[in-house]
Amino acid sequence: MREEIIRTVEAHREEILRTYRDLHAIPEWGLEEFKTSAYIKERLNAAGIPVRAFTETGFTAEVVGNEPGPRVGLRADMDALPFKNEAGETYYVHACGHDAHSTMVLWALLVLKELGLVKKGLARAIFQPAEERLVGAKRMVEAGAGKDLDELYGVHIRPVQEVKLGQAAAALWHGASTVAEVTITGKAAHGARPHLGINAIDGAALAILGINSLWANPAAQWSAKVTKIVGGGVASNIIPDKVTFTIDMRAETNPLMEEIINKVKAACTGGAAAVGATAEVRILGSVPAAEYDAEAIANLSEAIKDVLGPEGLIEPIHSPGSDDFHEFKMADRTLKTAFLALGADCKPGLHDPQMTFDPEALLIGTKILALALARRLNS
Ligand SMILES: [Zn+2]
Structure with missing residues (x-):
């Protein structure tokens, strides 16, 4: 399972990098992710994966297994950040890596589908709007996008000062x-x-x-x-x-x-x-603050170790920042969650219009997320 996921992600390396570049070129403000969601939906449709709209731009995509089993989700955010140029005009940049998150979650699902690794239960990718405006997750939750899931994983690329490329943590504790x-x-x-x-x-x-x-x-x-x-x-x-x-x-x-x-x-x-x-x-x-679950953290930790080796798994990180990912848990306390804090060497830092990261992180993150789900949907 590990080998075939790694091999398949590597085989799609150029396409994954292209997906990221395409999304990076169409940054959109929260609740206005029209081009972004259309682009992702098109890729899913081409792979025969049905999508379901929950808000104007937010949607889910599901690959369903042949037997009943765990219902496991991945959550990506799609919005970019606004900045002002010297003339005072607003422009948008993917300065928080949400284009990277969408790329990884999309490709994790595509790879699971291609390899037939959703044997039981289901894999659901949630593409939410407006994380930066802190309203997107709540709207998706209220519309039912997280309904009936047993487990849900989030992902965020991290600044170089916090996590290095080749490392990752299975919990990012937001306040x-x-x-x-x-x-x-x-x-x-x-x-x-x-x-x-x-x-x-x-x-x-x-x-x-x-x-x-x-x-x-x-x-x-x-x-x-x-x-x-x-x-x-x-x-x-x-x-x-x-x-x-x-x-x-x-x-x-x-x-x-x-x-x-x-x-x-x-x-x-x-x-x-x-x-x-x-x-x-x-x-x-x-x-809300993060509330994670030991079982989900343990599963994600194993996936990190499988991809990066035992030295790649670092201790959970306490972040001064927030993420509206936790709305899913607040709406359903039985939902088990964990959060991939992915080393990507983001420089100079998140929310800087000049932010860059090492694209190798896209491949690593896709492998970890696909493997975390495959571990649940095959055993
Ligand atoms: Zn962010």
């Missing part, structure tokens, strides 16, 4: 992040008669003091900080009745994030109440 907007409402009054009003700025000040005084376990990684504040009007002699501010929250785990959110809410409500104002806390967006 949770949440953005909330708080509105403090008081009562407007003349500046000379403050006792007749309620100054929303006073309420906001006390709420922020409360946020900056909150604590969670210092042994864990977490933070809550106010990143924007708007209050008052043109006239300086009016007691303002409205202040809004934004809070960026981070936490190592999902329960810890829940604790931080509850404490922030209490600080806002209590701070505002101290001056007779009210606070409304609205969550603008959130991404």
